[in-house]
Amino acid sequence: MQIYDNVNILINIGGKKISKNRQRAVNQTQVIVFKTINELKNYLNDQKGSGKTLGFVPTMGALHQGHISLIQKSLTQTDITICSIFVNPTQFNNSIDLEKYPRTTAEDMKLLAAANCDVLFIPSVLEMYPNGQIKNTEDYGSITTLFEGEKRPGHFDGVITIVSRFFEIINPNQTFFGQKDYQQCMVVAELINRHFKTIKLCIEPTVRQNDGLAMSSRNSRLNKSELLEALAISKALFYVKENWGSYEINDLLHEARNIIQSAGILKIEYFEICHKITLERLSGHSNQYDDAVVVTAVFCGDVRLIDNLIVYK
Ligand code: AMP
Numbered sequence: 001m002q003i004y005d006n007v008n009i010l011i012n013i014g015g016k017k018i019s020k021n022r023q024r025a026v027n028q029t030q031v032i033v034f035k036t037i038n039e040l041k042n043y044l045n046d047q048k049g050s051g052k053t054l055g056f057v058p059t060m061g062a063l064h065q066g067h068i069s070l071i072q073k074s075l076t077q078t079d080i081t082i083c084s085i086f087v088n089p090t091q092f093n094n095s096i097d098l099e100k101y102p103r104t105t106a107e108d109m110k111l112l113a114a115a116n117c118d119v120l121f122i123p124s125v126l127e128m129y130p131n132g133q134i135k136n137t138e139d140y141g142s143i144t145t146l147f148e149g150e151k152r153p154g155h156f157d158g159v160i161t162i163v164s165r166f167f168e169i170i171n172p173n174q175t176f177f178g179q180k181d182y183q184q185c186m187v188v189a190e191l192i193n194r195h196f197k198t199i200k201l202c203i204e205p206t207v208r209q210n211d212g213l214a215m216s217s218r219n220s221r222l223n224k225s226e227l228l229e230a231l232a233i234s235k236a237l238f239y240v241k242e243n244w245g246s247y248e249i250n251d252l253l254h255e256a257r258n259i260i261q262s263a264g265i266l267k268i269e270y271f272e273i274c275h276k277i278t279l280e281r282l283s284g285h286s287n288q289y290d291d292a293v294v295v296t297a298v299f300c301g302d303v304r305l306i307d308n309l310i311v312y313k
Contacts, residue, residue, distance in 0.1 A: 031113045033120045037169050040121050044082075044170060052079035056172035058163065061085040062102035062217035063111045066207040070176040071115045073204050078174055082119040083112055084166055089125060090133050091158030097304070102220050121170075128165055136160040138194075143186045146279050147295055148306070151269050156187050163188055167196050175199055180206040180214055182295060182308040186279065206307070208234065214307045221303045225265075230300045232263035237309040240273065240294045244311040245287045249273050252286060260298060269297040269304070276310065287313070 034040040044054060055074030059067050067083075074081040085108060092098035105122070112120055125133075135157040143149075144156035167175070175192075177185050185203045192201050207215050212234035213227070222230060236256040243252055253273060260266050273282050276293050286292075291312035298305050 031109065031117050031120050033109070033122060035122055035124070035127070037123065037127060040082075040119070041169060043119070044080075047080050053174070054078055054170060054172040055081045056166065056170050056175045057081065057083045057117075058166055058175070058177075059083060059085055060087045060101065060217065061108050062104050062220060063108045064207075064215045064217065064219075066178055066180060066215040068111060068115050069207050070178060070204055071112065071117045073202060074174065074176050075116060077202070078172075080118045082121055082170055082172065083117050084121040084123075086121075086123060086128060086162065088128075088158055088162040090129075090135050090161055091152075091155050093152045093154055100221065102217050128162065134161070136164070140187060140190055143183065143190060143279055146183070147270055147272065148183045148297065151297060156184075159184060159187060160191055163191060164195065167191075167199060172199055174202055176202045176204055178206060179203050179308070179310075180216070181306070182293060183279065186277070212238065214305075216305060218303050218305060222300060226300050226303070229263040229265050230298075230305060232260045232266060233296060233298050233305060233307050234309075236260045236271065237294050237296065237307060241309055241311040243286075244292070245313040247286060249283055249286050256294075260296075265301055267299040269299065271296040271298075273311075 032043070034043065047054070055078030057067070057070045057074055063085075071081055071083055085105065087098070087101050087103065089098060092101075109120065135154065137157070138160070140156065140160065149156050175188075177188055179185060185201075189201055192199050209215060211231055213219065213230055214234065219227070219230075236259040239256050239259055240252050253271065257268060257271050260268055260271065271294070273286075273292050273294050274280060275282060276291055279293075279295070282289055282292055291310060293308055293310050295308045296306065
């Protein structure tokens with residue numbers, strides 16, 4: 001499968017199941033692929049002109065069932081689902097991480113076609129950053145400086161920049177983000193609140209493997225034993241959930257961090273219990289809070305994994 005510049009390609013994968021609520025011809029499993037902003041805009045303007053609603057799912061590719069769950073949700077909520085694949089250089093603060101980020105476009109296209117996604121937008125860096133890689137400079141306060149913001153300086157400015165650019169190009173009715181990137185969801189909610197009030201943000205649950213590991217494009221960089229060790233991350237999160245309301249927060253943190261640390265190769269960057277909206281760290285006895293979010297980033301070898309869980313009484 002090839003992608004051509006400036007050409008729209010229809011990928012046909014015949015015979016796939018089509019959801020009953022979709023008003024589409026049987027066997028029409030086609031993804032229209034755009035590489036340029038102008039062509040995408042022309043197409044979307046036509047669709048909007050005929051009254052269609054747009055759902056947008058931004059991704060960095062190396063798609064898995066977590067991404068597909070967002071596509072599926074968008075398909076049920078809007079008329080046209082647009083998925084973007086763009087490995088955004090301005091949100092990486094580590095050039096090796098950017099270089100090693102998995103890129104599996106051919107497989108991604110097959111998955112999108114099988115999921116009945118309508119449109120794939122797969123622009124180049126130059127298309128998205130024609131004036132150089134300039135980042136957001138607006139202050140978003142502590143939601144961009146805590147946790148991921150602290151450990152990956154500038155990360156959220158890159159996220160804000162690229163998400164704004166996509167929103168301006170596509171102007172969707174709804175956009176779908178995964179809870180897997182909890183802090184990112186809070187930042188996008190604030191971006192929408194400030195600048196894109198007409199767009200509805202839908203935050204969808206984290207899709208996990210049966211063994212509990214949150215699906216992530218970065219999991220493909222883990223070897224067999226690392227994959228096994230990484231299970232301690234979700235174990236620690238679920239430990240907090242199961243014991244919420246019964247212990248002091250410090251004791252919960254101590255025990256949960258131990259679960260992760262006792263798996264030999266895992267190195268915790270942070271593991272914290274916070275307020276669901278402000279992300280302020282919580283303290284005292286857990287029974288004084290109805291709910292909270294547990295956020296964590298852990299190195300498994302040289303692969304950085306993030307996960308989170310909402311806990312409640
Ligand atoms: P990424 O390609 O990692 O930038 O992710 C694109 C979107 O997919 C983001 O909104 C993520 O939060 C979401 N996502 C990634 N992994 C999962 C998962 N396991 N479950 C649900 N959503 C996910």
